[in-house]
Amino acid sequence: MDDTSDHWTPTRRDYLRGSAMLVGGGLLAGCTGGSSGENAMADDGTTASTTTTADSSYTVSMAPVGEVSFDRVPESVFTVFPQYADMAVALGHGDAVDTVYVPKMSGTTMNHYYHHLDGVSFDWEGLQDPLADGITREEVYELGSDVHFVDPAYVTTQDGWNRSDVEEVASTVGPWFGNFYSGTHATAPEAYRDDYQYYSLWELFGKVAQVFQETERYRQLEAVHADLLETIREGLPPAEERPTAVRVTMAPKRDVFYTYHLNEPGYWLADTRPLGATDAFAAKDWSNLWGTVDFETMLEADPDVILNLWGLTPYASTATTRERLQDHPVGSQLTAVQNDRVYPAGMRYQGPLMNLFQLEMGAKQLYPEQFGAWPGYTDGEPYPDIPTEEQLFDRQRVAAIVAGDR
Structure with missing residues (x-):
C-alpha cells in the first residue's frame, strides 16, 4: 500500500488469499496446441523452442510436455518445488507465484539468500502448499493458474490423477511445464518414458525464461553462473587432495542419517557436483540417490566434511545436529566432528539464485x-556476510539483472 494514498488496489495475490477464483471455460492460459513456426535454437543451447507469431503468441518446447503455446506472458503460476519459484523471482516475476512446497520453509530459505541482493525478496506468506494434501484437482481448478510449473509425469504418480486428468487441466485451465525426473535422472512413468529428456538446472531455467519472455535476464544470469563455475574449476585442488564428504540429514528421533550422493547426475546435485569432493558413500547404490546409514556405518566412512542438508532452512538446525553428534559415543569419534567441519547446506530444490549461493557456500566449506574460509552460520539468520573481496560472485550484478537494470 502506498502510504501517500488512501486508495488501495488489491493485487492478484491479495485476491487469491481472500477468496477462491471461479473456474470456467474462459480460464484458458493460451495452451492452444501446435507450433506456429519453425524451431529455433533455444537460449540454453538446446534445439528448439520459442516461436513468436504476428499476434504475439509464442511456443516453448520441453520434454515431456512437447510444444506449449502461450498467447501472453503468464501472470499466475502454480509451482510445487521451489526451484521454479526461485526461477520466477530471478526473472522478475516472483509475484506471479501462487503456490510453493512448505511456504515458510521454502520462502524463508530463499529470502535467506536474497537478503544479500538489494531489492530482491519473495513474499511467501499466504501462499498455498500444493503438497499439504497432495496435488488435488480441486486446488488446481480453484486457483486457475495461467501455467503449472510441474511435470505432468510426476502429477500422474499422485493419488487421484491419471494422464487424462492431466490433459484435461492443460486444455481447460492452463498448461503443465515442468521436468521432475531430471532431478536425479530417475526413470519417468511408463506413459511418458518415450518422450522424456533430462535437463540441467540451468537448461530448465532457460526454458522457463522463454515462458516469461525474459531470455535476456536468463542470458545475463547464466553468464554469472558460468563465471562462478570457471572460478571454481580454476581453484579446485587435484582430485587426490580433495576432502571426503557426505551430505546428510539426521533423523529427528533416531540414530540414523539420511544420506545423499554428491557427484551423480541430476539438478538436485547442481551445488555439489561442480565442487568435485570425494563422496564418502560413492559406492552405495541407493534409489533416487539417497539412503540411510547408522552411526557405525558413518564412522566406517569417516568423512572429512559433513554437510547438513536443509541446514539453512528453518527446519534442520545445524547447531542441534552438531550437539547430537558431539554427545553420541560414536558420533563424537567422527573426524568431521572433531575438526569442527560439520556445516549447514542448502536445499536440493534449488533454483538459479539459490544455486549461486549454494555453490559459493560449498566451495568455502x-x-x-x-x-576463503566459511564464516560460520547462526540458525535462523540469513546467509552470512562475506567480505566483498572473498565473494565468489558479484551480488550487485545479480541484483541489477533481477531488477532489469542491466
Whole structure:
C-alpha cells in the first residue's frame, strides 16, 4: 500500500488469499496446441523452442510436455518445488507465484539468500502448499493458474490423477511445464518414458525464461553462473587432495542419517557436483540417490566434511545436529566432528539464485584454503556476510539483472 494514498488496489495475490477464483471455460492460459513456426535454437543451447507469431503468441518446447503455446506472458503460476519459484523471482516475476512446497520453509530459505541482493525478496506468506494434501484437482481448478510449473509425469504418480486428468487441466485451465525426473535422472512413468529428456538446472531455467519472455535476464544470469563455475574449476585442488564428504540429514528421533550422493547426475546435485569432493558413500547404490546409514556405518566412512542438508532452512538446525553428534559415543569419534567441519547446506530444490549461493557456500566449506574460509552460520539468520573481496560472485550484478537494470 502506498502510504501517500488512501486508495488501495488489491493485487492478484491479495485476491487469491481472500477468496477462491471461479473456474470456467474462459480460464484458458493460451495452451492452444501446435507450433506456429519453425524451431529455433533455444537460449540454453538446446534445439528448439520459442516461436513468436504476428499476434504475439509464442511456443516453448520441453520434454515431456512437447510444444506449449502461450498467447501472453503468464501472470499466475502454480509451482510445487521451489526451484521454479526461485526461477520466477530471478526473472522478475516472483509475484506471479501462487503456490510453493512448505511456504515458510521454502520462502524463508530463499529470502535467506536474497537478503544479500538489494531489492530482491519473495513474499511467501499466504501462499498455498500444493503438497499439504497432495496435488488435488480441486486446488488446481480453484486457483486457475495461467501455467503449472510441474511435470505432468510426476502429477500422474499422485493419488487421484491419471494422464487424462492431466490433459484435461492443460486444455481447460492452463498448461503443465515442468521436468521432475531430471532431478536425479530417475526413470519417468511408463506413459511418458518415450518422450522424456533430462535437463540441467540451468537448461530448465532457460526454458522457463522463454515462458516469461525474459531470455535476456536468463542470458545475463547464466553468464554469472558460468563465471562462478570457471572460478571454481580454476581453484579446485587435484582430485587426490580433495576432502571426503557426505551430505546428510539426521533423523529427528533416531540414530540414523539420511544420506545423499554428491557427484551423480541430476539438478538436485547442481551445488555439489561442480565442487568435485570425494563422496564418502560413492559406492552405495541407493534409489533416487539417497539412503540411510547408522552411526557405525558413518564412522566406517569417516568423512572429512559433513554437510547438513536443509541446514539453512528453518527446519534442520545445524547447531542441534552438531550437539547430537558431539554427545553420541560414536558420533563424537567422527573426524568431521572433531575438526569442527560439520556445516549447514542448502536445499536440493534449488533454483538459479539459490544455486549461486549454494555453490559459493560449498566451495568455502570444502576448500577454505582455495576459496576463503566459511564464516560460520547462526540458525535462523540469513546467509552470512562475506567480505566483498572473498565473494565468489558479484551480488550487485545479480541484483541489477533481477531488477532489469542491466
